[in-house]
Amino acid sequence: MExxxxxxxxxxxxxxxxxxxxxxxxxxxxxxWHVRKMVIDHDDADDLTQDVFVKVWKYLENFRxxxxxxxxxxxxxxxxxxxxxxxxxxxxxxxxxxVGAELSAKLEADPAIAGDEIEPKLQRxxxxxxxxxxxxxxxxYYDEMPYEQMAExxxxxxxxxxxxxxxxxxxxxxxxxxxxxxxxxxxxTD
Amino acid sequence: MKPSFRLxxxxxxxxxxxxxxxxxxFEQLPTRVMAQVAAPARRPLLPAxxxxxxxxxxxxxxxxxxxxxxxxxxxxxxxxxVPAAAPATLANVPQExxxxxxxxxxxxxxxxxxxxxxxxxxxxxxxxxPSATELTEALDAQPTEEATIL
Numbered sequence: 408m409e410x411x412x413x414x415x416x417x418x419x420x421x422x423x424x425x426x427x428x429x430x431x432x433x434x435x436x437x438x439x440w441h442v443r444k445m446v447i448d449h450d451d452a453d454d455l456t457q458d459v460f461v462k463v464w465k466y467l468e469n470f471r472x473x474x475x476x477x478x479x480x481x482x483x484x485x486x487x488x489x490x491x492x493x494x495x496x497x498x499x500x501x502x503x504x505x506v507g508a509e510l511s512a513k514l515e516a517d518p519a520i521a522g523d524e525i526e527p528k529l530q531r532x533x534x535x536x537x538x539x540x541x542x543x544x545x546x547x548y549y550d551e552m553p554y555e556q557m558a559e560x561x562x563x564x565x566x567x568x569x570x571x572x573x574x575x576x577x578x579x580x581x582x583x584x585x586x587x588x589x590x591x592x593x594x595x596t597d
Numbered sequence: 598m599k600p601s602f603r604l605x606x607x608x609x610x611x612x613x614x615x616x617x618x619x620x621x622x623f624e625q626l627p628t629r630v631m632a633q634v635a636a637p638a639r640r641p642l643l644p645a646x647x648x649x650x651x652x653x654x655x656x657x658x659x660x661x662x663x664x665x666x667x668x669x670x671x672x673x674x675x676x677x678x679v680p681a682a683a684p685a686t687l688a689n690v691p692q693e694x695x696x697x698x699x700x701x702x703x704x705x706x707x708x709x710x711x712x713x714x715x716x717x718x719x720x721x722x723x724x725x726x727p728s729a730t731e732l733t734e735a736l737d738a739q740p741t742e743e744a745t746i747l
Contacts (some may be wrong), residue, residue, distance in 0.1 A: 424635060431627040439623075440613050449618055457630055464634040517616050525607060530614060548604075549613070576604050583602040 408433070410476040417467055427467075431460055434477060437550075438484050444545045445488040445538070447513045455491055459484045478559040485542060485560055492538050510534050525583065532582035536575055543568055544575040 408429045416426035438459055443452035462483050470479060514530050533541060539561070546552045546560065547568075554565045561568065647655065727735070 424631065427634065428627050428631055431630050435623055435626050435630075439618070439626075443615060443618075444613070447615065453618070453622075456626070457633060460630045461633055464630075514615075525602070526610065526614070529604075529607065548609070580602050580604055584600075 411472075414467075414470070414472065414476065427464055430463070430467075430476075434480055435460075437477070438480060441481060441484050441545070441550070442488055444549065445542065446491060447510045447517075447534075451491070455484075455487050459487050462487070474559060475556070478556050481560045482562075488542070489538055528583045528586055529579065531586070532579040535582060536578060540571050540575050543571045544579075547572050 408426075413426045413430050413433075416422040417430075435456065439452060439456045442455045442459070443449065446452050446455065459480070463480055466483075470476070511531055511534050514534060515527070533544060536544060543557065543561065543563075546557050547554075552560070554568050557563075557568050558565050563571075647658070650658075
């Protein structure tokens with residue numbers, strides 16, 4: 408079902424539930440993986456994905472169709488993720504590195520990461536990025552989202568996004584290349 | 598020297614780098630989400646005819662209700678509050694039960710007993726039956742202050 412059909416059906420109380428069910432089925436995987444890459448843990452991703460769709464339900468009536476539906480949903484998901492990570496730091500008085508370490512520990516426990524030499528280093532390097540830069544990297548590298556859509560999702564200019572992605576790639580390459588060197592300072596990448 | 602890592606030459610994990618969620622997760626997720634959003638089915642606060650009424654009708658109705666509530670609270674607030682039959686309760690207790698309680702269970706001082714004759718002199722005499730000597734002895738044994746009150 409196309410987005411405009413979903414939106415049209417959602418406007419009618421009789422077909423509202425059906426339309427929303429279609430919307431969830433259509434976007435659940437994208438939202439889940441977008442969130443999961445930010446919070447790593449499945450249970451956290453599950454909670455946040457549900458929260459995202461509850462918010463979509465709540466505000467869909469007010470959705471202005473000048474934006475694409477899926478970039479709007481991505482934007483809600485992005486805000487939920489950033490808010491979640493921020494509140495985690497605030498709640499436990501954790502500095503940036505400690506939340507990164509917690510996410511790294513969860514990542515190490517993921518069986519999909521084990522058994523490869525480069526991949527764990529790459530994932531660790533991605534986790535070391537600041538939240539917003541990691542978000543930009545994920546959208547571009549994994550989701551292959553065009554910069555114009557990324558600008559809609561993040562509310563940042565295309566130029567700033569390009570610069571952020573470029574810096575992220577440089578930090579990641581630097582970390583993966585030098586992480587094993589004894590003199591490598593872990594703070595250089597932050 | 599170790600060769601530099603180049604991200605664009607590294608095979609990308611596709612579609613996702615992390616392990617998949619539990620089996621059947623995406624089949625169940627829509628049902629779980631729908632259960633969350635459909636559960637609090639919103640009941641409109643106002644009946645349909647009122648929601649469709651023009652704004653001036655709703656404003657007038659709201660003002661009337663407000664004034665009515667105010668008038669009712671004034672009318673009810675003006676009447677003295679009467680406690681629900683509290684004074685009648687003690688009067689309904691038979692005199693004998695009261696005296697039984699006072700003589701057998703209550704720990705009374707002379708001051709309490711001294712107030713009793715004022716209520717019912719006959720029954721006091723009936724229960725206490727003091728002789729003149731006993732009364733004099735009892736009075737002499739009391740501190741001066743209590744005797745003064747008596």
